[in-house]
Amino acid sequence: MDLRGATALITGGAHRLGRAIGLHLAEAGANVAFTYLSSAQAARDTQRELEQRGARVLALRADAADDRQMAGVVERVRRHYGGIDLWVANAGAFRRTPLERATPADWDDMQRLNFETFLVPSRRIGALMRRQRHGSIVALADVAAHNPWADYIPYCVAKRAVVGLAMQLARTLAPAVRVNVIAPGPVLMPADFPAAARRSEIRRTLLRREGSAADVAGAVQYLAEADYVTGVVLPVDGGRRFG
Numbered sequence: 450m451d452l453r454g455a456t457a458l459i460t461g462g463a464h465r466l467g468r469a470i471g472l473h474l475a476e477a478g479a480n481v482a483f484t485y486l487s488s489a490q491a492a493r494d495t496q497r498e499l500e501q502r503g504a505r506v507l508a509l510r511a512d513a514a515d516d517r518q519m520a521g522v523v524e525r526v527r528r529h530y531g532g533i534d535l536w537v538a539n540a541g542a543f544r545r546t547p548l549e550r551a552t553p554a555d556w557d558d559m560q561r562l563n564f565e566t567f568l569v570p571s572r573r574i575g576a577l578m579r580r581q582r583h584g585s586i587v588a589l590a591d592v593a594a595h596n597p598w599a600d601y602i603p604y605c606v607a608k609r610a611v612v613g614l615a616m617q618l619a620r621t622l623a624p625a626v627r628v629n630v631i632a633p634g635p636v637l638m639p640a641d642f643p644a645a646a647r648r649s650e651i652r653r654t655l656l657r658r659e660g661s662a663a664d665v666a667g668a669v670q671y672l673a674e675a676d677y678v679t680g681v682v683l684p685v686d687g688g689r690r691f692g
Contacts, residue, residue, distance in 0.1 A: 450585055452477040452674065457479045457482070457533075458574070459539055461484065461513065462495065464488050464495065466539060466637055467537075468662075469666045472498060472499065474669070475502040475504035480506070481504050482522075483506075484540070485508065495508070513565075513569065514562070527577065533577060536585075538586065538589060541608075542559070542562040543639060546602065547602075548602045560603070560607050563604060571586070571614065578626045581625075584622075585626070585627045586618065586629070587631060588614075588628070589630075590630050590631065612682055615682075616628075620680070629678060629679060631672070633685050634688075634690070635659045635660060636665055647659075656687035665685050668685045
């Protein structure tokens with residue numbers, strides 16, 4: 450895939466990692482559509498920054514876990530750009546939920562925000578890419594899908610489900626569509642992440658440092674352009690998986 454002139458859709462693209470990915474893809478020449486749920490001001494700011502980089506931009510408010518809303522998103526992007534070349538499934542949420550205190554609502558919430566935001570759009574976007582006879586899907590999971598954190602079990606389980614679905618989609622949508630996963634490590638940790646836990650995570654990486662959003666965005670570009678790579682989980686974790 451040549452990203453110059455390609456259309457990328459990012460679900461969850463208004464801020465943090467999604468914003469960084471969008472800006473990186475725009476720098477590579479892609480046009481960028483992105484969804485956001487409640488971050489309207491961040492979405493406006495990101496749209497402006499993308500346009501300053503020469504991208505044609507479409508910012509759409511939608512819940513990525515809602516099939517009706519995503520049907521509208523996919524149709525609007527298709528009409529606006531003619532298709533979707535790359536989908537980056539970035540929508541998600543990260544919250545501390547120790548197992549002994551996690552309620553059924555916590556489990557449902559983490560599943561909906563981190564797995565269903567990948568599952569629900571995949572049906573629409575996968576079908577569109579099959580009709581196009583080309584496309585690349587990159588899902589954002591987490592190194593914790595393989596090395597779970599004790600106090601974030603519902604989140605880790607949901608991200609493990611993302612990996613499982615991506616592997617199934619890689620089989621189902623081949624050969625026209627490639628599907629891959631990025632598993633970030635300590636990258637853009639939340640502001641309220643405990644300081645001691647942050648230091649511990651960094652110590653447990655082989656590279657002894659926190660990663661950046663640019664590290665993940667570069668990996669997205671690689672997987673978008675790597676035409677003979679599908680069905681892989683690419684860790685961008687500084688070696689955290691060994692810690």
